[in-house]
Amino acid sequence: MEQPVRGKLVLITGASAGIGLETAKQLAAEGATVLLGCRNLDKAKGVQQEIRSLHPDANVIVGPVPLNTARPDSVREYAQALNDSKQVLHILVNNAGANYKNPWKTADGVAGLVQTNYLGPYALTRLLEPALQPGARVINVTSVTHRMAHIGDLGKFFFTRNKGATDVYPLTKLANVYFTYELEKRWQSKGIRAAAVDPGCAMPQWKGGPSINGSRPKQPFTTPCRYYARGLFTSPLITWGRVGPARGIWGHIRTYAWAARALTLSLLDWPLRYASGGRLASSTCLVRSSTQSYDATLAQELWDMSAELAKLPQ
């Protein structure tokens, strides 16, 4: 996304903490008008004050209403309010995300973390289509952990609740990558581009649905697939080779070897960046995402089922 942001309207979801907060500070400092899309408006007002104390001329806007990606009605209300304001949104950063077990489901039976990290941002992006004019950019924050995930069955992905956080989170992040590539494919002709970003390491019921296992043909994407990674997660130690769920002895060896490399690099990534004042492990570049994320057939099926669940047209 190499374009000046001065004067652009940027919506950052989950801007009340962590990466979203730091992104808001940076973009405000660069002259963007930053819209804080947060579920807690008091926290967002605190962020607004913090940024204004750092940059008195910063344009930082709270709201217009709370945005909770875990709640489909909240996502709709937020998009409606923003569309009604008739503002042109230049950049949407789908950053809000969480990692916990799935102790709850939506009224439609979608697992909580899947709703929060994937389906909520999917619906938000699609509902904001009227505000996203030609030239707009959609950035989906994903994670290196998507490389360990494999979505073999969309019904299980959406509706299985009782999995540990370490199983579900990478699946939601892989879904973010599929969504990015499918969005690029569908909206490129409108002049809207999409990219997935792995920020590196930063400290501070089954209900039916199509089964897509088996020997269905896999189509590659014919439109650009842009996945950016930062710091040590751009290393070939992370990006090369096929990982994913372990099958067989070699599959387990390969996966554990990759996980050991990823863990080691993640323990070095942010301390290096921090200790060097951002001189080391800070560059962001285009790398390949996981092998499975280039399955255009699955991306299309995921889009269609997401549309159905979010009550949006295909």
Ligand SMILES: NC(=O)c1ccc[n+]([C@@H]2O[C@H](COP(=O)([O-])OP(=O)(O)OC[C@H]3O[C@@H](n4cnc5c(N)ncnc54)[C@H](OP(=O)(O)O)[C@@H]3O)[C@@H](O)[C@H]2O)c1
């Ligand atoms: N930190 C890392 O090392 C890392 C690595 C790879 C990818 N990521 C991704 O980067 C993104 C930000 O992570 P982070 O580390 O900055 O997390 P964080 O510090 O926990 O901040 C998460 C932000 O998302 C918001 N949020 C959580 N659930 C939400 C919901 N249901 N609706 C709206 N907002 C919600 C939080 O709001 P509240 O303040 O109200 O809780 C907060 O503003 C996530 O998508 C994460 O998957 C992080």
